[in-house]
Amino acid sequence: MEIKLKKRPERPTIIEGFPGLGLVGTIAAEFLIDHLNAEQIGGFYSKKLPPIIAIHKGNVLEPFGIFYDNKNNIVILRPLAVISGVEWELADTIIKLKKMLKAREIISLEGIESGFTKEPKAFFFTTEEKKDKKLRQIGLEKLNEGMVVGLTASLLSKQPDFTFIFTETHTELPDSRSAAKMIEVLDKYLGLEVDYKPLLEKAEAFEKKLKELIGLAVKKSREKQNRETIYVG
Numbered sequence: 001m002e003i004k005l006k007k008r009p010e011r012p013t014i015i016e017g018f019p020g021l022g023l024v025g026t027i028a029a030e031f032l033i034d035h036l037n038a039e040q041i042g043g044f045y046s047k048k049l050p051p052i053i054a055i056h057k058g059n060v061l062e063p064f065g066i067f068y069d070n071k072n073n074i075v076i077l078r079p080l081a082v083i084s085g086v087e088w089e090l091a092d093t094i095i096k097l098k099k100m101l102k103a104r105e106i107i108s109l110e111g112i113e114s115g116f117t118k119e120p121k122a123f124f125f126t127t128e129e130k131k132d133k134k135l136r137q138i139g140l141e142k143l144n145e146g147m148v149v150g151l152t153a154s155l156l157s158k159q160p161d162f163t164f165i166f167t168e169t170h171t172e173l174p175d176s177r178s179a180a181k182m183i184e185v186l187d188k189y190l191g192l193e194v195d196y197k198p199l200l201e202k203a204e205a206f207e208k209k210l211k212e213l214i215g216l217a218v219k220k221s222r223e224k225q226n227r228e229t230i231y232v233g
């Protein structure tokens with residue numbers, strides 16, 4: 001897998017938000033790119049990756065883009081497609097990028113399954129003592145039990161000293177509420193001064209729309225049952 005860069009930031013923090021449960025990491029990464037006005041400086045390239053291109057504001061966005069926020073010296077990795085079968089290779093490529101840029105830290109964002117009702121909790125994992133202490137100081141609990149899959153599992157297996165941040169999600173659907181919690185955590189951890197409330201508003205609007213659709217489906221189902229009952233009678 002090839003890495004192409006138009007710029008080479010020095011000692012940045014790298015944040016990866018590849019698709020996972022609830023698309024939490026991907027939503028959070030996209031939110032950061034928009035709100036930090038990060039520019040695309042490159043991407044990952046491989047014939048094993050899906051041929052997908054997006055056009056946004058008149059610009060072509062690569063399927064596995066590398067974005068840069070100069071103000072905070074942050075590199076953000078954001079894919080446009082779900083990955084499957086290349087997780088180990090992607091993990092190696094991310095580690096290679098870290099070495100190329102002499103990055104200070106890699107932060108991996110992931111959702112974990114939970115039955116929370118209102119406010120998702122955030123957890124972390126790292127084997128590095130300084131990061132462990134800092135993450136506890138901002139109110140996160142260390143993940144002591146749980147199952148991790150996909151790219152995050154590949155990175156965790158290879159580099160347990162990276163910073164892994166998890167937020168609870170209870171759905172396979174895109175979970176903006178959980179992503180908002182992720183942004184809140186990153187804001188505290190990195191001092192980004194990013195407002196996560198728009199994500200909460202998006203989550204509430206999505207939930208309202210979902211409830212309306214479910215209500216409509218239930219209504220239609222009942223109407224159908226009533227018609228069938230009348231017909232049988």
